[in-house]
Amino acid sequence: MGRWDPDAEGRLRTAALELFLERGYELTTVADIAERAGLTARTFFRYFADKREVLFNGSARLQQLMVETVNNAPKNVTAMGAVTAAVLATSEFFVDNRDFACRRSSVIAAHAELRERELIKLANLSRSLAEALNRRGVLEPDASLAAEAGIAIFRIAFDLWIRNAERRELGEIVLDLLARLKGLSAET
């Protein structure tokens, strides 16, 4: 496997997750990850700033996808409609990555530092969505409320989706949660 292997990133990712689960996140080094993937540490650093970024470097793309989906929603789409479209767009983003997502969640759940980083990424995602809504003319506090509701749905849907017993697509779960939130809010 040469240094120009087109799937070096994917191999490094798979190797890292295997090692994080086998021997623990703290005890895994970049050298270990590169070795397991049959690549060099130099190649590792072409894709990731450090081992933590193996778990988090997808979040910039996810944020971009969600913000663009809000930006591209037709003018007459409501705030919650635009947020829903953004959350549904993540379904395709993750469709081929369920195994990675499951393993990633196990590693994150076991480390306070990683759970904190995940919370920060989600808070940033929520703020970006609120700002995208602001640019569409949605005023505060509605923009922040819709963004927070969307991120809450995304997070809960994602946690359900990666369970072994769950058979629905991520998008189906999102729509179910959206209907549930509507029902819960209507009851007050």
Place this chain on the structure above:
Amino acid sequence: MGRWDPDAEGRLRTAALELFLERGYELTTVADIAERAGLTARTFFRYFADKREVLFNGSARLQQLMVETVNNAPKNVTAMGAVTAAVLATSEFFVDNRDFACRRSSVIAAHAELRERELIKLANLSRSLAEALNRRGVLEPDASLAAEAGIAIFRIAFDLWIRNAERRELGEIVLDLLARLKGLSAET
């Protein structure tokens, strides 16, 4: 002012916030805080584990108050009704502490480490509320959804409430946001 001053905790809190804003959070020591309050470091440590806890030691009481409010809601109250009661209960908790809350928010906003801690506290609060709902017989994912919606409303209401231009009570803002969430969800 003697060592048995009954408001030692309040004076330490006020002194700490003054110093955090005057010279920065990092550059303020426990000795500085005690000196400004006219007390000893020993007294400081009777109330707070470290200077960060001046900002966060209220969250355990807040969590207890919100969980008890959910626990004490009559059986026939809905999930979102119980969460709303819990969020409204915070209004009384904070009513005499608006100045402290404003200053605290300024300090937290200026420090990534403190913002992270705030996110963790809010995530823990949300999980505690979901668990309290579970004990009332509210199943998942509704319990988590209602808890997340409640915490989103609490956070946004709180940020509005501490603004200088805001004249409403925290509880009024909470009820306004709840109505807005209902409207936003109904539009989808």
